[in-house]
Amino acid sequence: MTVMTPAGDFRTSYRADTTIFPTLGGRLALWVGLALLCCAPLVLDRFFLSLLINIGTLGIAALGLNILVGFTGQISIGHAAFFGLGAFASAWLHEHYGIPVLLCIPIAGLMTALVGLVFGAPAARLKGLYLAIATLAAQFILEDFFARAQWFTGGVAGRITESPAIGGFVMDREESYFYLVLAFVIVMFVAAANLMRTRDGRALVAVRDHYLSAEIMGINLAYYRTLSFGIASFYAGIGGALYAHHLLFVSVEAFNILFSIQFLGMVIIGGLGSIMGSLMGAAFMVALPEVVQSAADAIAGGALDRMLKIGGNISFLREMAIGAAIILFLIFEPDGLAHRWRLIKAYWKLYPYSH
Amino acid sequence: MGDHAPILQAESVSLRFGGIRALTDVSFAVNRGEVFSIIGPNGAGKTSIVNCVSGRYRPTEGRIRFDGQDITRMRPSRRAALGLGRTFQNLALFGHMSVLDNIMVGRHHLLRSGFLSGMVYWIGGAQREELAHRREVEEIIDFLEIQHIRKAQAGTLSYGLRKRVELARAVALRPKLILLDEPMAGMNLEEKEDMARTILDLNEEWGMTILMIEHDMGVVMDISHRVMVLDFGRKLTEGRPEEVMAHPEVRRAYLGEVEDAPAEAVPA
Numbered sequence: 215m216t217v218m219t220p221a222g223d224f225r226t227s228y229r230a231d232t233t234i235f236p237t238l239g240g241r242l243a244l245w246v247g248l249a250l251l252c253c254a255p256l257v258l259d260r261f262f263l264s265l266l267i268n269i270g271t272l273g274i275a276a277l278g279l280n281i282l283v284g285f286t287g288q289i290s291i292g293h294a295a296f297f298g299l300g301a302f303a304s305a306w307l308h309e310h311y312g313i314p315v316l317l318c319i320p321i322a323g324l325m326t327a328l329v330g331l332v333f334g335a336p337a338a339r340l341k342g343l344y345l346a347i348a349t350l351a352a353q354f355i356l357e358d359f360f361a362r363a364q365w366f367t368g369g370v371a372g373r374i375t376e377s378p379a380i381g382g383f384v385m386d387r388e389e390s391y392f393y394l395v396l397a398f399v400i401v402m403f404v405a406a407a408n409l410m411r412t413r414d415g416r417a418l419v420a421v422r423d424h425y426l427s428a429e430i431m432g433i434n435l436a437y438y439r440t441l442s443f444g445i446a447s448f449y450a451g452i453g454g455a456l457y458a459h460h461l462l463f464v465s466v467e468a469f470n471i472l473f474s475i476q477f478l479g480m481v482i483i484g485g486l487g488s489i490m491g492s493l494m495g496a497a498f499m500v501a502l503p504e505v506v507q508s509a510a511d512a513i514a515g516g517a518l519d520r521m522l523k524i525g526g527n528i529s530f531l532r533e534m535a536i537g538a539a540i541i542l543f544l545i546f547e548p549d550g551l552a553h554r555w556r557l558i559k560a561y562w563k564l565y566p567y568s569h
Numbered sequence: 570m571g572d573h574a575p576i577l578q579a580e581s582v583s584l585r586f587g588g589i590r591a592l593t594d595v596s597f598a599v600n601r602g603e604v605f606s607i608i609g610p611n612g613a614g615k616t617s618i619v620n621c622v623s624g625r626y627r628p629t630e631g632r633i634r635f636d637g638q639d640i641t642r643m644r645p646s647r648r649a650a651l652g653l654g655r656t657f658q659n660l661a662l663f664g665h666m667s668v669l670d671n672i673m674v675g676r677h678h679l680l681r682s683g684f685l686s687g688m689v690y691w692i693g694g695a696q697r698e699e700l701a702h703r704r705e706v707e708e709i710i711d712f713l714e715i716q717h718i719r720k721a722q723a724g725t726l727s728y729g730l731r732k733r734v735e736l737a738r739a740v741a742l743r744p745k746l747i748l749l750d751e752p753m754a755g756m757n758l759e760e761k762e763d764m765a766r767t768i769l770d771l772n773e774e775w776g777m778t779i780l781m782i783e784h785d786m787g788v789v790m791d792i793s794h795r796v797m798v799l800d801f802g803r804k805l806t807e808g809r810p811e812e813v814m815a816h817p818e819v820r821r822a823y824l825g826e827v828e829d830a831p832a833e834a835v836p837a
Contacts, residue, residue, distance in 0.1 A: 228703045229696075405688035412687030412695050413680040416666070420674045423663035430623055431742065432649025432678035441684060487665070 234407045251396055255389040263388035264460075265500055270395035271457040273496035274402050276480040277489065278449025281406060283478070284486035285415070286442035287422030288337055289346045292353030293477040296447045298469030299356060300326040300454030302367045305375040305464055315378035315459055319398075323451035329356075330447020337443050338436035353471055360466045372465040375458045395456055399493070402449060406489050409445075418442055419487075472533070479540045485550025494551040502539060503532045574637065576601045576746050576778050577622065582631035584617055584802075591617040592628070592802045599746065604772050604779045606789045608813075609799035615782045616658055618799070619748045622780070623655045624648050636745060650678040654744030656735045658751045658782075664724030668734050671723050672709060675741025676702045706741055713737045713767065729760045733767075740771065747771065749781040753788060761785060765792055790814065 223238075225231040235241045255263060279293045304322035307313050313321065333352040340348050360367045367373055377386035378394060385391045409415040420428035421438050429435055458464045476499060484495020510531060513519050547554055575598035584592040592614045599605040607615045620626040622633060624645030632641045640648055654675075663671050680702060682695035690696050710719055713733050718726060723734055732752065739747055752768065753761045765788050771777045783789050789796060790810040798805040798819050806816045813819055 228700045228707075232696075232699060232703070408690035408695070409684055409687045412684075412690065412699060413677060413682055414684035414687050416670055416674050417677060419666055419670070420663050420677075423665055424661050426625065427657060427661035427663070428674070429645045430625075430649065430655055431674050431738070432646050433674070434644070434646045445684065 232411060234404070234411070248400075252393075255392050260388045263392050265504065267388065267392055267395050267460050268457075269493070269497045269500045270399045271453045271460065272477075272480065272500065273453075273493040274399060274456065275450045275453030276477055276484065276496045277402060277406055277492035278446040278453070279477050280481045280484070280486065280488070280492045281409075281418070281449070282442050282446035283481055284488065284491075285410065285422060286418040286439065288439060288442060289342070290349040290352075290443075290446065291346055291471065291474050291478065292333070292349040292351075292356065293446070293450055294469045294471070294473035295353045295356035295360075296326050296330055296450035297454040297457070297473070297477070298360060298464075299329060299447075300451030301375075301458035301464045301469075302360065302373060302454075303451065304455035305373045305458050306366050308376055309373075315376055316380065316394075319378075319452060319455040319459070322455040323448045326451025326454070327444045327448035330450075331440060331444045334440045334443025334447070338439040350471070353474055357470065360469065367464070367466055370466060372463055375462050375464060377462065378459055391460055395460070398452060398456060402452060403489060403493070406449075410489065414438070414441070422487075476536065479536060482540060482548075483543045483550055485552030488550060488552035490555075491550050491552030494555070498539070498551065499536070502535055506532050506535045573600075575599055576636055577780065578634040579618070579622070580632045580634070582618070582621055582628045582633060584614075584621060584626055585629045590802050592621070594631070595799070595802070595804050596631075597797050597804065597807060599778060599780055601745075601778055602772070602776070603794045604768065604781065604792055606781045606783060606793040606796045607799060608783070608786070608789055608796060609805075612801075613799040614802040615799055616750055617802075619655065619750050619780070619782060623653065623748055649742055649744075652743070652745035653748070654739035654742040654746070655748035656732075656739050656750060656752060658754065660728075660731050660735060662723040662731055662735055662738070664722070666723055667720050668715060668723055668726070668737075669706070669710075669719045671734055672706050672737050672741045673702065675738040676706065679743065709737050709740050712770070713740075728755055729757075732756070732764070736764075736767065740775070740777075744777060746778045746780060749779060749783075751782055751784065753783060753785055761788060768792060 235244055251266075254266060258266070275293065275297050279290060282288050282290055300322045303325045304315070304318040307318040307321055308315050333349070336348050337345055361369070363369075377384050377391070379385065383390070385394055410419075417428070417433045417438050418441075420431065420433055421435060421442075425435055480495035480499045481492060482495070483498050484493070485491030543550065577599040579595060579597050581594045581596050582592055583590070583594055595614070595618065597605075607618060609615050617626060621628050622635070622640075624640070624643060628641060632639055634640065635648070635651060635653060638651065640651070640653075663674065666674070680698055682693070682698055686693040686695045710716055713736060715730065715733055715737060718730060718734075723731065726734065732755075736749070736752065739749075749768070753764050756764060768779060768781070769792055772779050781789075781793070793810055795808060796810050796813045797807040798813055798816070800818075805818050806813060808816075
């Protein structure tokens with residue numbers, strides 16, 4: 215995508231031309247945003263912090279899926295299963311081997327990546343609908359594994375997880391856990407942004423845009439398609455592990471196909487092939503049920519409620535809202551929130567001479 | 570050019586798709602430093618040959634040797650590292666990437682940083698490597714005069730510009746042999762002249778051997794050292810441009826001439 219730079223903003227070195235945030239405004243917004251986030255635990259209550267933590271954990275996993283779907287052009291409808299695998303792996307590692315939770319999280323990411331590579335190997339040879347079915351198989355195989363492998367997941371009872379701790383300081387409150395998730399979000403997003411501006415990131419996009427000529431350029435298709443699966447699973451594993459140690463309980467039923475579709479929804483709504491879009495999509499997906507909830511609360515007891523009996527069916531309303539959001543985005547903004555955000559920025563840059 | 574062995578050798582290459590014989594027993598050799606053109610009517614098998622050399626098709630029979638190595642069964646992606654670059658007849662750019670990134674993809678086999686060192690950009694040399702290669706890519710951008718569009722999305726460019734970007738991407742591979750599949754198709758006279766000059770520069774100054782498919786006989790006769798003529802998947806003849814033009818079979822098959830009259834459209 216073409217980056218619009220303000221008039222007179224000239225680059226004098228290749229280094230200055232390859233930064234992640236190309237404009238001064240973007241860099242300022244980044245630092246102000248980070249500063250605000252760092253202050254968030256001082257201002258926001260636990261409910262909102264918990265929402266922000268959810269956005270972070272889901273955002274990391276969504277970014278992984280975006281690397282796979284948005285950047286490499288492969289599809290996966292089993293992402294939630296890998297998210298779940300990361301959650302169980304981290305909990306299991308801690309309980310079984312006594313590894314500190316902070317170490318369990320990256321190790322769980324690596325374990326998930328390994329499993330992802332196994333399922334990704336056939337992906338190197340499949341495309342489109344066939345690949346979708348293969349990943350659907352991954353979803354069901356892993357879900358079945360969760361239900362049966364009692365040693366690993368605790369079976370139907372689920373698994374209790376612990377809060378991470380540094381030294382004697384236990385991060386068992388939203389206020390402290392928020393900073394841990396923020397740190398992971400920053401590291402994972404910077405890593406992805408770096409990946410996309412170097413050799414292997416370009417190779418992934420090349421495979422997506424034109425795999426035949428990518429091959430002629432010396433890009434090994436099978437390697438990069440599999441690698442993309444591995445990276446996506448790693449991100450899912452990290453996100454899942456962070457999710458597990460936040461909720462303090464992991465249930466076997468949580469990581470179903472509906473959750474996988476939600477991840478796809480995040481990526482589509484946020485913007486396929488956009489790094490920040492993954493976070494925006496996750497934020498949208500986390501905020502949507504809350505908005506639906508307050509809307510339902512507002513009409514609860516009214517004439518509409520009595521007519522449709524919404525009160526007891528809030529979860530059903532939520533799924534409907536997600537479905538409607540995906541459809542509306544596909545029709546009106548197929549490039550996602552990230553694209554809409556770029557348009558808004560361009561509007562203000564050109565204002566009042568937008569034509 | 571020092572080494573006298575041909576850089577590319579096709580030995581009785583045949584290619585069949587089911588009952589269709591795309592190529593039958595085609596042998597030829599491209600010498601180092603040459604501009605070698607393949608001409609022939611539509612469907613003669615020109616692109617099939619280029620696809621066999623670049624690895625998209627595997628010949629049913631015969632061998633292809635590149636730079637002393639048998640590449641008949643080699644994966645296409647490994648041929649890039651040997652020094653084999655190509656452009657496509659129908660544009661094959663990475664449409665959503667910037668022109669710059671498209672050309673940087675051409676450096677793929679020359680870059681060493683994997684995904685891990687890419688992720689930690691500043692540590693471990695990925696940044697240094699990127700910037701060093703950027704410098705070389707900028708030289709190619711200068712050479713092809715596409716500075717003004719380096720940040721543009723490749724898919725949004727005009728046809729002529731896309732052709733140039735595709736050539737730039739192939740040149741970025743630093744190939745010893747570059748395969749050009751109809752580099753001038755759909756261009757106007759001025760663009761064709763530019764492209765012809767570019768090809769000559771690549772050959773003479775950058776030292777690349779050129780294997781080219783082209784329909785514009787004027788260009789082919791002007792810039793090629795040798796020409797091979799294909800017809801119905803068979804090799805008709807091969808030689809210096811003026812020899813090929815004088816060949817009666819060529820006049821009949823390709824130029825559609827029966828009499829001995831001079832062809833007006835063809836400059837001597």
